[in-house]
Amino acid sequence: MYAPTSAVVTLKPTASTARPAIKVNQANVIYPAADQPVHALKDINLTIRQGEFVSFIGPSGCGKTTLLRAIADLEPITSGEVLVNDMTPSEARQAGAYGYVFQAPVLLPWRTVLMNVMLPLQIQGVPPERCDEIAREQLARVGLKGFEKKFPWQLSGGMQQRVSIARALGFEPKILMMDEPFGALDELTRDNLNQQLQQLWFNAQRTMVFVTHSISEAVYLSTKIVVMSPRPGRIVKVIDSPLPAQRTLDIRDTPAFLQLAAEVREALVEGHHDH
Amino acid sequence: MTINRRLQLHALPVGTVLLAAFILWYLLAFALNASGVIDRVLAPRGPWTSGDLIYASLNASRPLLPAPHQLMVDIWNSITGWPVTSPRTLLLHTWVTASAALTGFAMGVVLGVLLAICIVHSRTLDKALMPWIVASQTIPVLAIAPIVLIILGSVGITGLLPKATIAMYLCFFPVTIATVQGLRSPQKMEMELVYTYAARRLDTFWMVRLPSSLPYLFPAFRVAIASGLVGTMVAELPTGAQAGLGARLLTGSYYGNTLQIWSALVMASLLGLFLTGLVTLTERLVIRQRKGA
Numbered sequence: 325m326y327a328p329t330s331a332v333v334t335l336k337p338t339a340s341t342a343r344p345a346i347k348v349n350q351a352n353v354i355y356p357a358a359d360q361p362v363h364a365l366k367d368i369n370l371t372i373r374q375g376e377f378v379s380f381i382g383p384s385g386c387g388k389t390t391l392l393r394a395i396a397d398l399e400p401i402t403s404g405e406v407l408v409n410d411m412t413p414s415e416a417r418q419a420g421a422y423g424y425v426f427q428a429p430v431l432l433p434w435r436t437v438l439m440n441v442m443l444p445l446q447i448q449g450v451p452p453e454r455c456d457e458i459a460r461e462q463l464a465r466v467g468l469k470g471f472e473k474k475f476p477w478q479l480s481g482g483m484q485q486r487v488s489i490a491r492a493l494g495f496e497p498k499i500l501m502m503d504e505p506f507g508a509l510d511e512l513t514r515d516n517l518n519q520q521l522q523q524l525w526f527n528a529q530r531t532m533v534f535v536t537h538s539i540s541e542a543v544y545l546s547t548k549i550v551v552m553s554p555r556p557g558r559i560v561k562v563i564d565s566p567l568p569a570q571r572t573l574d575i576r577d578t579p580a581f582l583q584l585a586a587e588v589r590e591a592l593v594e595g596h597h598d599h
Numbered sequence: 600m601t602i603n604r605r606l607q608l609h610a611l612p613v614g615t616v617l618l619a620a621f622i623l624w625y626l627l628a629f630a631l632n633a634s635g636v637i638d639r640v641l642a643p644r645g646p647w648t649s650g651d652l653i654y655a656s657l658n659a660s661r662p663l664l665p666a667p668h669q670l671m672v673d674i675w676n677s678i679t680g681w682p683v684t685s686p687r688t689l690l691l692h693t694w695v696t697a698s699a700a701l702t703g704f705a706m707g708v709v710l711g712v713l714l715a716i717c718i719v720h721s722r723t724l725d726k727a728l729m730p731w732i733v734a735s736q737t738i739p740v741l742a743i744a745p746i747v748l749i750i751l752g753s754v755g756i757t758g759l760l761p762k763a764t765i766a767m768y769l770c771f772f773p774v775t776i777a778t779v780q781g782l783r784s785p786q787k788m789e790m791e792l793v794y795t796y797a798a799r800r801l802d803t804f805w806m807v808r809l810p811s812s813l814p815y816l817f818p819a820f821r822v823a824i825a826s827g828l829v830g831t832m833v834a835e836l837p838t839g840a841q842a843g844l845g846a847r848l849l850t851g852s853y854y855g856n857t858l859q860i861w862s863a864l865v866m867a868s869l870l871g872l873f874l875t876g877l878v879t880l881t882e883r884l885v886i887r888q889r890k891g892a
Contacts, residue, residue, distance in 0.1 A: 396795060417795060417797050418797045424795040425794075430788045432789070432806075432807070434813075443793075446802075446806070447796045447799075447806065454800075
C-alpha cells in the first residue's frame with residue numbers, strides 16, 4: 325500500500341505524485357446563533373496526500389480542531405464536501421480508515437494499559453489472542469514495554485498519551501489524526517514525544533494530520549503546514565516544508581528550520597491583521 | 600497500617616459511640632419503666648429501696664423500653680433455645696424475611712437496570728417512563744402493600760413472591776435513577792472515542808457505559824436493599840403472615856410483648872447491616888482495582 329521506504333527517503337517529502345488521502349472542497353461549518361451565525365470554517369479547500377505529515381496551526385478559534393473533527397466525522401459540515409480515501413467521513417469511520425488521538429489521553433480507568441490498547445481491536449472483533457499480541461507490539465513501539473499490567477492512573481501524563489497513540493495505531497489505520505495531543509504536557513516530555521512521533525511517521529509513512537498551536541512543533545513534524553486564522557475560520561497559507569524527511573531535534577537550530585518557522589509566524593501574523 | 604493504629608482509628612470511636620448509646624439506653628429504660636414498675640411490682644410488695652427500683656425497672660417482664668441486656672438474653676434464647684425450624688426461633692423469621700427481601704432486591708435490580716437501559720437509549724422512553732417511575736414512589740408502601748397482596752393472592756400467588764414484589768417496588772427506584780445517571784456518566788470524549796471506532800451500541804454499552812456506571816450502582820444497591828427490607832416487613836404486617844420479622848412485630852404488639860417487638864427490631868437492623876455489608880463486599884470485589892481515574 326505504501327511506497328517502499330527507500331524510495332520515500334530519496335523523494336522530497338512533499339511528493340505531489342501520491343494519491344490524495346483527504347480532500348476538502350469548499351467546506352463550510354456554520355453554527356446557528358441567536359444574533360449572528362458563527363462561521364467556524366469558511367470555504368476550506370485542502371488536499372492531503374498519502375504519506376504526508378500535515379499540521380493545522382493557528383490561534384484559538386481559527387477552526388483547526390473543527391476542521392480535523394469534520395474530517396473525522398465528529399462534526400457535520402454545513403456545506404461543501406469532505407472525502408477521506410474517496411469516501412465520506414462517515415464511511416471512512418465505519419471502515420476504520422483513520423485513528424484519532426484526542427487532546428486528553430481518554431484512557432478507560434477500569435482497564436489496564438494493555439486492555440486500553442486492545443479496546444478498538446475488541447470492538448472490531450479481532451480474536452482475543454491476536455488483540456493481545458497486537459497491543460503488546462504497539463506498546464513496545466511507543467516505548468511502554470513492561471507497563472502492560474499497569475492502570476492509567478499509575479502512569480505519567482506523557483506515558484498516558486503514548487498509550488493513546490499506541491491504541492490509535494493498533495488497527496493499522498492508514499491515516500492518523502491528532503488534536504493537540506501534547507498540549508497538556510511539559511516541554512521536555514513534549515520534545516521527547518515529538519521525536520518519537522517523527523520516527524513513527526518516518527518508519528511507516530502513514531498520513532498524519534496534526535493540530536497544534538506551537539510553531540516549532542508544527543515545523544519540526546510537518547511536511548506541510550496549514551496556517552489558519554479566526555473569524556471566520558479559514559486557511560491563510562499552505563507551506564510545504566523543505567526539510568528532509570528524517571529529522572532529529574537538532575534540526576531546530578538549523579537556518580532552514582528557523583527560516584521556515586519565521587515564515588509560519590509571518591503567515592500567522594498576516595492572518596491576524598487580515599480582517 | 601499496624602494493628603495498633605487501626606484500633607486507634609476504628610475501635611476507639613466506634614466503641615465510644617457504642618458505650619454512649621448503651622448508657623443513654625439504660626438511662627432511658629430506667630426513666631420510662633420506673634413508674635410502671637413501682638405500680639405493678641414494687642408497691643404491692645411493701646417497702647422498697649432505690650436499688651430495688653433500678654433492678655426492677657431494668658428487668659421488668661413487660662417493659663415500655665427493654666434494657667439492652669434483656670434484649671440480648673431474649674435474642675440469645677430465641678436463637679439457641681429452639682431448633683432452626685421451630686416457629687419460635689428468631690432465625691427462622693429472619694431467614695423468611697431475608698429470603699423475600701433478597702428475592703425482591705434481585706427483581707428490583709433487574710427491573711431498575713432494564714428501565715434505565717431503555718431510558719438511556721431512547722429519548723421517547725425517557726420522556727414516557729420517567730413520570731410514571733417518579734409517581735410510583737409517591738404512593739406510600741403501606742397503602743399499596745395490601746392491594747398487591749390481595750391481587751396476587753386472588754390469582755393464587757402467596758408466600759414469598761407477593762412480599763418480594765413489594766420489596767421490588769421499593770428497590771427498583773433508586774436503582775433506576777442511579778443507573779440512568781451512571782450509564783450517562785461517560786465523558787463526551789469517551790463516547791467520541793468509541794464512535795471513531797464505529798462501535799455498535801451493544802459494544803458501547805458493555806465496554807464503556809456499563810463499567811462507567813458501576814460506581815453509581817453500588818450506593819444505589821445499598822439504599823435499595825435497605826428499603827427492600829422495609830418493604831418486606833411492611834408486606835408481612837397486613838396479611839397476618841405466619842412467619843417473618845414483620846409477623847413477629849405484629850404478634851408482639853398483639854400480646855403487648857415488648858421484648859419480642861424489640862428483639863425483632865434489633866434482628867431487622869442486624870439483617871439490614873448484614874445485607875448492606877454484603878453489597879459493599881461485592882462492590883469491593885467488582886471494582887477493587889479502580890482508583891484515581
